[in-house]
Each structure stands twice: as C-alpha cells, then as structure tokens.
Amino acid sequence: MQTQQDHAFEFGGEGWEYFRIWIVNLLLTIMTLGIYSAWAKVRRLQYFYRNTKLAGASFEYHGTPIAILKGRLIAFALFVFYTVAGKLNPLLGILIAFLIAAVMPWLIVRSLRFKLYNSSYRGLRFGFAGSDGAAYAVFLLLPILTVLTLFLLAPFTHFKIKQYQHNNSRFGDTFFRFDATAGNFYGIYLRAFGWLLLAGILFSVAVAGMPLLGLLLPLIYLYAAAYFAVRLPNLVWSSTGLGEHDLYSRMQISGYLKILLTNLLGIVFTLGLFIPFAQVRMARYKLSCMGLLAQGDLGAFVAGQVQADSATGEETAEMFDVDISL
Amino acid sequence: MVAAHYFDGRTSAAQQVALTLDGGRLVMRGEIASREWPLRQVKVSERLGDTPRRLELPDGGHCEVTDHAALDALLTQGGYRRNWLDRMQHSLRWALLSAVLVVAVFAAAYRYLLPWCAEVIAQRIPPALLQQMGASSLQTLDRLLLQPSRLPAGRQQALRTAYAKMAALPGAQLDYRIVFRSAPKIGPNAFALPDGNIVMLDELVALTQDDDEILAVLAHERGHVEQRHALRMVLQSSAVGLAMTWYMGDVSSLLATVPAMVMQASYSRDMEREADDYAVRMLRLNGLSPCLLGSVLDKLEAARPQAQQREAANGGRVMDYLASHPATAERSAALCAR
Numbered sequence: 001m002q003t004q005q006d007h008a009f010e011f012g013g014e015g016w017e018y019f020r021i022w023i024v025n026l027l028l029t030i031m032t033l034g035i036y037s038a039w040a041k042v043r044r045l046q047y048f049y050r051n052t053k054l055a056g057a058s059f060e061y062h063g064t065p066i067a068i069l070k071g072r073l074i075a076f077a078l079f080v081f082y083t084v085a086g087k088l089n090p091l092l093g094i095l096i097a098f099l100i101a102a103v104m105p106w107l108i109v110r111s112l113r114f115k116l117y118n119s120s121y122r123g124l125r126f127g128f129a130g131s132d133g134a135a136y137a138v139f140l141l142l143p144i145l146t147v148l149t150l151f152l153l154a155p156f157t158h159f160k161i162k163q164y165q166h167n168n169s170r171f172g173d174t175f176f177r178f179d180a181t182a183g184n185f186y187g188i189y190l191r192a193f194g195w196l197l198l199a200g201i202l203f204s205v206a207v208a209g210m211p212l213l214g215l216l217l218p219l220i221y222l223y224a225a226a227y228f229a230v231r232l233p234n235l236v237w238s239s240t241g242l243g244e245h246d247l248y249s250r251m252q253i254s255g256y257l258k259i260l261l262t263n264l265l266g267i268v269f270t271l272g273l274f275i276p277f278a279q280v281r282m283a284r285y286k287l288s289c290m291g292l293l294a295q296g297d298l299g300a301f302v303a304g305q306v307q308a309d310s311a312t313g314e315e316t317a318e319m320f321d322v323d324i325s326l
Numbered sequence: 327m328v329a330a331h332y333f334d335g336r337t338s339a340a341q342q343v344a345l346t347l348d349g350g351r352l353v354m355r356g357e358i359a360s361r362e363w364p365l366r367q368v369k370v371s372e373r374l375g376d377t378p379r380r381l382e383l384p385d386g387g388h389c390e391v392t393d394h395a396a397l398d399a400l401l402t403q404g405g406y407r408r409n410w411l412d413r414m415q416h417s418l419r420w421a422l423l424s425a426v427l428v429v430a431v432f433a434a435a436y437r438y439l440l441p442w443c444a445e446v447i448a449q450r451i452p453p454a455l456l457q458q459m460g461a462s463s464l465q466t467l468d469r470l471l472l473q474p475s476r477l478p479a480g481r482q483q484a485l486r487t488a489y490a491k492m493a494a495l496p497g498a499q500l501d502y503r504i505v506f507r508s509a510p511k512i513g514p515n516a517f518a519l520p521d522g523n524i525v526m527l528d529e530l531v532a533l534t535q536d537d538d539e540i541l542a543v544l545a546h547e548r549g550h551v552e553q554r555h556a557l558r559m560v561l562q563s564s565a566v567g568l569a570m571t572w573y574m575g576d577v578s579s580l581l582a583t584v585p586a587m588v589m590q591a592s593y594s595r596d597m598e599r600e601a602d603d604y605a606v607r608m609l610r611l612n613g614l615s616p617c618l619l620g621s622v623l624d625k626l627e628a629a630r631p632q633a634q635q636r637e638a639a640n641g642g643r644v645m646d647y648l649a650s651h652p653a654t655a656e657r658s659a660a661l662c663a664r
Binding site: 013020021023024026031046056057060273298299302 | 337339380387411416428
C-alpha cells in the first residue's frame with residue numbers, strides 16, 4: 001500500500017517581472033509590424049510554464065517561433081482569403097466557410113498535438129493521440145446536432161469534447177483518463193441556466209415597475225458567468241487522472257470573482273498596461289487551487305514515442321477564434 | 327559549484343547533481359553517474375525572470391537550475407554573454423522606456439497613420455461601390471428612422487433646381503441630389519450619404535425658411551461627401567476596434583469598443599471643420615455669404631431642447647472636447663469672420 005501525497009501546483013510569476021518581459025516584447029512586436037509576435041508568444045508561454053511548479057520541478061514550453069510564425073502566416077492568408085472572397089461573392093464566401101468548417105477538426109487535432117508535444121515536465125514530453133475520425137465526430141458532427149436540437153445537446157457535446165481531449169492526452173507514455181459523466185456537465189449547465197433564468201425574471205419585474213431591481217441584473221449575469229468559469233474547470237480537472245494519480249481543481253466563485261473584477265478595473269484604468277499583472281494574478285489563483293494526489297513516486301513515468309507537428313493548426317484555430325483551452 | 331536537478335529525458339526521475347566547470351568542459355557529478363561535455367555543446371536557456379533555467383545536454387537530458395547567481399558566475403567564467411534582449415527584458419529602465427515608446431507609437435499611429443490610410447483607401451473606393459453603400463444605408467434609414475417628406479412637391483422642386491444651379495468646386499466627382507424625408511424624432515437635420523445623395527429633413531427646411539441657408543447646409547454636407555468623411559469614419563473605427571481587440575486580447579471585446587467610440591467623436595470634430603471650409607469655398611464661388619451657414623447653426627442651437635443646452639453650458643470646456651461638433655457659438659462666429 002503506497003501512501004497518497006498531495007502535491008499542490010505553485011505559480012512563481014511576479015507582476016513586475018512579467019511586465020518587463022511583456023512590454024519589451026510588445027514594443028518589438030509593434031516595431032516589426034507583428035512578425036516578432038511569434039517570438040513574444042514563445043516567451044510568454046515559457047514564462048508561464050517555467051513558473052508553474054509541481055513537486056519541485058517546473059514545466060517547459062518547447063515550441064519554436066518559426067513554426068508559430070509559419071502557422072500565423074497561413075492562418076492570416078486563410079483569413080484574408082475568406083474575407084475577400086465573402087466581399088466579392090457571398091456564395092463563394094459561404095463555400096469557403098464550409099471548407100473551413102470541414103478542415104477545422106483536422107486543424108484542431110494538429111493544434112492539440114503541437115501544443116502537447118511542445119510541453120514537458122521532468123524532461124518528459126506530453127503528447128496527443130486523438131484520431132481524426134473521432135475529432136470530426138466531436139468537433140463537427142456534435143456541434144451541428146447541438147444547433148439542430150436547439151442547444152439541448154450542448155452540455156453533452158462539451159462533455160464529449162473534454163473526454164476526447166483528456167482521454168487522448170498522455171505524459172510520456174502514460175495516458176490521462178477522464179471519468180466525468182455527461183450528467184455532471186448537465187448539472188453545471190442547468191444551474192448556470194437557472195441563474196440566467198432568475199436574471200430574466202428579475203428583468204421582467206424591473207420593467208413592470210421596480211427599476212431598482214434592474215441594478216442587480218449585471219451582478220447576476222456576472223455571477224452566472226463566474227459560476228460557469230469556476231465549476232466547469234473544477235469538474236474537468238477533478239475528473240482527470242494520470243495513471244494512478246489524480247488531479248484536482250478547487251477554485252471558489254468568490255475568489256475568482258474578486259480577481260476577475262479587480263483585473264478588469266486595473267486594465268481599464270491603466271489603458272491596458274495592467275494586462276501582464278492581471279494575467280499573472282489569474283494564473284496564480286487558478287494554479288493555487290490545483291493539485292495532484294500522487295500514489296507514491298512521480299519519478300516512475302517513462303518517455304513515449306517522439307512525434308513532431310507544425311504549429312499551423314494551433315495558429316489557424318486561434319485566428320478563427322476556436323479557443324479550446326485545455 | 328551549481329546545484330541542479332538532472333532529468334535524463336527517458337524517465338521522470340529527478341537526480342540531485344552538482345555542476346562545475348573544468349577548462350571549457352561542463353562537469354556533472356551525481357549519485358548515479360558523472361559525465362562531462364564541452365560547454366559549447368550545452369544549450370542554455372535564456373533567462374526569463376526568476377524562472378528556473380534549463381541546460382539542454384547533448385545526451386538528451388537536461389538540468390534545471392534555480393540558483394541564478396551561481397549559474398551566472400559559472401557561465402561568465404565559461405565565456406557566455408547575456409544578449410541584448412536578455413538585458414532589456416530584465417531592466418526596469420528598458421521596461422519604462424518601452425512603455426513610453428509603445429504609448430508613443432500607438433498615439434502616432436492613431437493620430438497620423440490611421441487617418442492617412444483611411445483617406446487613401448476611402449478616395450480609391452470605386453463609385454459603383456459608393457452607390458451601393460449609399461442605397462443600402464438609405465434603405466436602412468428609411469426602415470428604421472425616416473418617414474416620407476410632407477413638403478409640397480413645388481417647394482421640393484424649387485430647392486432641387488436652386489441646388490442644381492449652384493456652381494461646383496473643381497474636382498467634384500459625384501452626382502449630388504437632395505432626398506427629402508421627414509423625421510420628427512431626430513429634429514432639424516441633414517446628412518450626407520456616401521453616394522452623394524443628401525438627406526434633407528422637413529424639420530430643417532421648416533426651421534430656416536431661407537433657401538440660401540438651406541444651400542449652405544447642402545454645401546456643408548457635400549463637403550462631407552467630397553472628403554469621404556463617412557467612409558473614413560467607418561474605416562478608422564473598424565481599424566481601431568480591430569487593434570483594440572488584438573491588444574486587449576482575451577479581456578473582452580466589449581471593453582474594446584468603448585475607447586473606439588470616444589476616439590471617433592474627436593475625429594468628426596476635425597471633419598466638421600473640413601466640411602465647413604468646403605462649404606465656405608462653395609458659397610463664395612456662388613456669391614453667397616459664409617455667414618449663412620453660421621446663422622443656420624445658430625438656429626439649430628436655439629432649436630435644441632433646453633435640457634441639452636443647459637448641459638452644454640454647465641459642461642463648459644470639458645463638453646467642448648467630448649462633443650462631436652465643435653461648440654456652435656465658436657463655429658458660427660468663425661464662419662462669419664471670414
């Protein structure tokens with residue numbers, strides 16, 4: 001019987017320290033008309049990965065700026081092509097939108113592979129082994145069905161996407177496992193929806209003659225959004241394990257809201273100069289709530305087969321705003 | 327000596343090791359194995375804040391070092407130099423200088439580059455596209471805001487004839503026509519569509535009574551069209567919105583639209599002045615007094631609801647900068663002084 005050990009994630013980043021890196025890289029990005037942004041992105045990820053510590057070792061990001069730059073150029077070309085075609089001929093625009101929808105699952109798989117392969121911990125790389133066929137089911141078929149069922153299927157689709165991502169991810173040659181159920185997702189969606197419903201009722205009451213109640217509306221909306229942004233990652237991470245070890249996330253809605261609100265105020269009142277501080281604060285909060293329940297030693301993982309992939313998928317997915325945060 | 331954690335790249339096991347330098351060779355001593363490599367073959371990660379540094383070793387493994395001072399000493403001894411970027415990223419002076427430069431670049435791009443680009447692009451949009459844009463915006467306005475004009479046909483025709491007889495300034499490119507409409511909710515006003523059609527509201531015709539004053543308003547609106555003001559506004563605000571979204575990134579697209587709106591207002595101030603200049607030149611060419619435009623403005627000001635006027639008076643200078651139109655009294659005095 002091995003003893004269970006609770007390893008908390010730690011984030012060592014500091015606002016001022018990251019500000020210096022961020023502002024210098026922003027300046028260089030502007031001076032090079034955006035080309036340097038690929039290098040800036042690598043630095044940003046490296047800063048956040050290396051500052052993330054678990055059981056005495058830190059994470060590392062290995063993506064190369066050139067691969068990211070190539071991906072960005074292709075994504076940019078696709079975007080311009082789509083915009084121009086849509087302006088010239090609406091029919092051509094629709095055709096291209098269909099084409100993009102058809103290649104998107106393929107691109108998402110490439111982007112997941114690139115992202116995970118370029119992440120490492122204790123000298124071992126992460127990896128992604130999801131098949132293209134399954135990706136088309138969860139990233140194309142299910143979303144279409146979701147729309148057709150008037151979003152009744154949305155929690156199920158979300159569940160399937162997370163299941164596909166986490167079950168196919170590995171560290172070294174050890175796969176992650178994901179044991180949440182669709183029912184868990186429906187529970188969170190329904191409660192968030194309940195808050196929105198309450199907001200709707202309050203709204204009609206406010207319109208009917210109690211305007212003061214209207215002031216509560218934005219607060220309830222914000223609370224519903226925070227509820228979703230906290231409970232969902234909590235569920236996803238607490239249902240994820242690696243081999244015999246288990247992960248957990250225990251964010252609190254009040255703690256999350258406090259950071260979110262102060263960050264927004266800071267960014268607005270400094271015209272954006274607070275952004276690096278805000279990013280550091282949020283990362284620190286999220287990671288401080290996460291941990292790994294280890295069964296024995298973390299030194300027993302073994303490297304898996306090596307595979308490389310280009311950054312194009314990730315960049316295209318980012319450009320077209322399909323953010324699939326892991 | 328530098329304390330480090332060694333990972334061999336094949337398993338996740340960590341080993342405590344000590345790194346030293348021996349004549350250009352990096353020597354690693356640990357419990358399990360001791361190895362050495364020429365320092366030149368070791369890839370040392372750049373410093374990034376206080377994050378642990380990595381030494382990628384030729385055997386596929388790597389060392390993680392958190393003792394920055396000791397590692398820096400070892401690297402200096404081995405002939406490593408910090409590059410310029412490394413220095414910039416860690417110096418407070420460079421951070422502050424960068425912040426100033428970033429703000430300066432944004433301000434300069436906004437003040438000079440953006441209007442210039444918008445003007446260049448706006449002047450090159452083909453007339454066919456302008457016609458399409460004008461027609462579709464008139465359609466939208468008709469559906470949402472405007473009602474058919476109740477002005478007698480004879481009066482409409484008289485104004486059309488008077489306007490058509492006006493001599494145009496050189497370089498006029500579009501076919502200018504008056505479109506009569508009514509909009510009690512908007513009140514006395516006139517606005518130019520990108521294709522040269524000028525929407526004249528019954529309320530404005532009723533307010534001035536004087537046909538020459540109406541011609542002055544038409545000349546002013548023509549100035550807006552000739553200089554492609556509406557198009558430039560659209561181009562500029564969408565560019566600002568795009569840049570803001572990029573800069574703010576994941577924050578919120580809602581936040582991004584607020585500054586864009588504030589900035590837009592100050593643009594149209596400049597544009598009003600340009601349109602005034604155009605109107606003055608056109609009125610002079612036709613033997614009319616620039617004062618006419620000033621007197622319409624005074625009438626418009628007087629017709630504004632009392633509450634708005636009071637607000638403008640209380641706001642004083644602050645309002646002057648926020649308002650989309652330059653302060654009316656100032657503007658009409660300037661027009662008459664010419």
